[in-house]
Amino acid sequence: MAWLIAFCVGGLVSLAYFYSIKVGIADLGKQHAAAIESGSRPRELGQEEGHETPSPKVDAYIQPGSSNPYPPQTILGGIVWDDKYVDVRLDIGVGAVAIQNLDFEVALDTSIAGIGQISQFAGVTSFPDGRQMPSVSLEGTDDKGKPITVPLVPTQGLAQIAPRYRVHCNALYSNTALHLVIASVALNQATQGRLPEQLFAPKRSPHLIKLKGTFEAASQQFPIEFQRTFDNPESERPTRLPAQTVHTPKPITHVPQPPSENLTTITVEARMTCTIKEGEELPPSTQDIIGGFGTGQLVGSAGTVELSRTNPVEFRKQRNNEMIVVNHFYVANSESLIGTPIF
Amino acid sequence: MNYDKVIVPITVLGSGRVLDQIRLVEITMTINNKYTWYYPYKLGPVSFQDGGPTVSIPLAGIENVLK
Secondary structure, three states: OHHHHHHHHHHHHHHHHHHHHHHHHHHHHHHHHHHHHHHHOOOOOOOOOOOOOOOOEEEEEEOOOOOOOOOOOOEEOOEEOOOOOEEEEEEEEOOOOOEEEEEEEEEEEEEEEEEEEOOOOOOEEEEEOOOOOOOEEEEEEOOOOOEEEEEEOOOOOOOOEEEEEEEEEEEEOOOOEEEEEEEEEOEOOOEOOEOOOOOEOOOOOOOEEEEEEEEEEOOEEEEEEEEEEOOOOOOOOOOOOOOOOOOOOOOOOOOOOOOOOEOOOEEEEEEEEEEEOOOOOOOOOEEOOOOOOOOEEEEEOOEEEEEEEEEEEEEEEOOOOEEEEEEEEEEOOOOOOOOOEOO | OOOOEEEEEOOOOOOHHHEEEEEEEEEEEEEOOOEEEEEEEEEEEEEOOOOOOEEEEEOOOOHHHHO
8 A cells, every 4th residue: 555655646746847847948938938039139229228329418508608709710610709709608518329410401590600620530521501602703893994894602600601501521430529609790670671870780699509310320310499588598518418409310201391481571782891982072971772772683594583683872981991882682572572481 | 474583783883983892792582571691701802893794593493494
């Protein structure tokens, strides 16, 4: 009897042992299959510890002390600094993932006179939104009455004032930062379709900066967007980059369009500064011009729009034996161009 | 719509005899009284002749807002 009991107990123990071996092998099989599956599947951006998520951080601030004038002829990031400028800094820091073809538009609630780089990356370009500063031509006659055209090319370092600038950077390496300097300038607003007598307003800091564009990483394009309000423009810069700036690891599927705005006015002002011949009688400071005389044109594939003149023509004598002649033009409300969308 | 050039004749209304050499041409364009572009162009020695030159300005810098 004792042998029978020992045989049964031993059998049960053996069965339990074999069952545990079977369950263990099954678990090992499941784990191995899971490991194979995860190893053969391509890793997605941001899937592992966040190291592969392209996450450029954007920061902007008013350079402390820039409310005071910089020394004359200071050149900052290639910009010949003017007393009217306020120094706005824009930093774009890159994490562990390098990025390429960073391309964005930047705007302030003031105007931008220039953007320069104060870091050392090659392949960084900035220009007024659209294209490079236009090359103007001056058409007239020479001293023998023959037609002549003088091409005017942009002067390096001179202000190129525009509401928005575009910046392109070919590549930013991992764990680096692009440092840009923005020359902010305040302009007096046009009123009733006429530019102000003084284009430049008293120096003031901007209160808002907006940035919007794209960059590439791992052969995919990503959006980059940033906005900051300078609550206290004269305050010191923040000690670290804000966390909420940019972190959107989803590739772009479409680019949203800004809301439309209709065209209400176009004004053009041409100022010509000339030296004055000695002994000649100077003209009065203003002279009216007969309506319809010497109108300008806006031309293109869409047709021709007349630019009417606004009286008077101004003659501003300068202290250095120079005179500025100012001509004003505008597009009349009767032109079909007025009222069409501009954005 | 598409416009690619602005042509503005600068007139001095018979005061050309006073002016000797053109030193600087500044073009300012404003849309909707709030979007302003300002471009200054310095010139070499260019004599002023007759009634005044005509300035031809490509709209490359602002074409986006005129489409």
